[in-house]
Amino acid sequence: MTSEGESRPAPDWVGDVGLGVQAWVGETPPTPAGPRPADARTAEERTGRKTRKGGRGRARTWEEREAARIAREEAAAAEVEADPESVARKILLDTLTGQARSRQELAGKLAQRGVPDELAAQLLDRFTEVGLIDDAAFARQWVESRHRSRGLAPRALKQELRRKGIDDDDASEALEQLDEADQRVAARALVDKKLRSMRGLDPQVATRRLAGMLARKGYAAGLAFSVVREALADAGEDGDLGDHPDF
Structure with missing residues (x-):
C-alpha cells in the first residue's frame, strides 16, 4: 500500500504490450533481465529462421501438427452435426461478406464443411431467392x-x-460489356507496359512476344497484331510480320 499522494511505481511491464496482456489476464509477467551475454541468443536469432511454436518455447513435431489438424476437423464436423443449418448459414454469410460469390463456389464451401447436400441445396435456393446469390x-x-x-x-x-x-x-x-474499343485500350496498355523491358530487342522478335502475350490474355489474333504493330510504330520500331503472325 502507498500513502495518499505518494506516487505508485510503474509496473515492470509498462511499455511492453505482450507483458501487459499477461498482467491483464492475471499472469505474472517475467522480471525484465539485464543485458544478455553474447552467447544467450535464441535459436531463432542464431539461425535467422522463425520457428512455429507448439507450447512454450518448443517447435511442434509433425505428429503434433497433424493431431491438431484432425482435432480441428473433428470439432468442425461435430458442430455441423449438432446444428447443420445454423453452421451452413454462417458459412454462406461469412463467405459472402465483402465479396460476391457464384453459387458453385458456395456449394463447394458447404461440401468442404460436410453440410448435407439436401440442406445445402435448400439454403442456396433461399439465398438466391432473396438476392444474396446472383x-x-x-x-x-x-x-x-x-x-x-x-x-x-x-x-x-x-x-x-x-x-x-x-x-x-x-x-x-x-x-457484352466489353466492346472492341475497350479491348484495344486494355491491350495497348499491356503492350506499352511490356515494351519498357524490351528496348533494343529485334522488332520481329518483340512482335511475336507481344502478340503471344496478348493471345494468352484472350485477345483475338487480328486485334492483338494490330495493337502490337501500332505500338511498335509509335515507338519507332518496324515490327510488321505480314498479315499472318505466328503466335
Missing part, C-alpha cells in the same frame, strides 16, 4: 474487375466464368 450479377462484376485489373479479353474471361460455374447465357451477357 450468378448474373457476379459474372458482370467479375468481367469488369478482371478486365480492368488484369487486362483479360473475352475469351480468357469466358473460361474463368465457366470454372466458376456460370452458365453460358449469364457469361455472354456479362461479356
Whole structure:
C-alpha cells in the first residue's frame, strides 16, 4: 500500500504490450533481465529462421501438427452435426461478406464443411431467392474487375466464368460489356507496359512476344497484331510480320 499522494511505481511491464496482456489476464509477467551475454541468443536469432511454436518455447513435431489438424476437423464436423443449418448459414454469410460469390463456389464451401447436400441445396435456393446469390450479377462484376485489373479479353474471361460455374447465357451477357474499343485500350496498355523491358530487342522478335502475350490474355489474333504493330510504330520500331503472325 502507498500513502495518499505518494506516487505508485510503474509496473515492470509498462511499455511492453505482450507483458501487459499477461498482467491483464492475471499472469505474472517475467522480471525484465539485464543485458544478455553474447552467447544467450535464441535459436531463432542464431539461425535467422522463425520457428512455429507448439507450447512454450518448443517447435511442434509433425505428429503434433497433424493431431491438431484432425482435432480441428473433428470439432468442425461435430458442430455441423449438432446444428447443420445454423453452421451452413454462417458459412454462406461469412463467405459472402465483402465479396460476391457464384453459387458453385458456395456449394463447394458447404461440401468442404460436410453440410448435407439436401440442406445445402435448400439454403442456396433461399439465398438466391432473396438476392444474396446472383450468378448474373457476379459474372458482370467479375468481367469488369478482371478486365480492368488484369487486362483479360473475352475469351480468357469466358473460361474463368465457366470454372466458376456460370452458365453460358449469364457469361455472354456479362461479356457484352466489353466492346472492341475497350479491348484495344486494355491491350495497348499491356503492350506499352511490356515494351519498357524490351528496348533494343529485334522488332520481329518483340512482335511475336507481344502478340503471344496478348493471345494468352484472350485477345483475338487480328486485334492483338494490330495493337502490337501500332505500338511498335509509335515507338519507332518496324515490327510488321505480314498479315499472318505466328503466335
